[in-house]
Amino acid sequence: MPKVNANTIRVGNVVEINGKLFAVLKTQMVQPGKGGAFAQFELRGIRDGVKTQERYRSSEQVERVSLEDREYQYLYPEGDNYAFMDIETFEQILVPADVIGDPAVWLQEGMVCYIRTYEGSPVAAELPQTVTLKIVEADPVVKGQTASSSFKPAVLENGQKILVPPHIESGTRVVVGTAEGNYMERAKD
Known part of the structure; x- marks a missing residue:
């Protein structure tokens, strides 16, 4: 994973902190009257959805994670998961209900959604608007x-x-x- 300066992180990026993945919700560059500038982030844990705040000096390195974003077609519910099929390869994956969240009530058979994966496991889903x-x-x-x-x-x-x-x-x-x-x-x- 590439390490980048904290001041280059933007909203929508995913970062790894202490082995956990977080989506960046807000960023703010702060330049106090005394001392060095720092970047403040509002983050949401990808696995648990818990929000947190982190602060880094602008020269500190942060691990930015790259996710794969692909189109999947919704097939059916399966227990606490939802079955999707990759439109290009026809491979099926199970997406946990908590990854989709509340919008899962709008899933319809055949609906095309974007699923973001990290090392093959789904971490986020985007339904049509x-x-x-x-x-x-x-x-x-x-x-x-x-x-x-x-x-x-x-x-x-x-x-x-x-x-x-x-x-x-x-x-x-x-x-x-x-x-x-x-x-x-x-x-x-």
């Missing part, structure tokens, strides 16, 4: 309710509950943002 799902249950439209002022609860085909505008009815296909699980728009199909 939106998914299109059908509303299976929604409250009826109430006359006089304006579309801009209020939202009503609805249940999607995958069982997730979201808030939708009053004009959306059961059976309508909608686009949902995977990051926050929010209604984006009515599907164009």
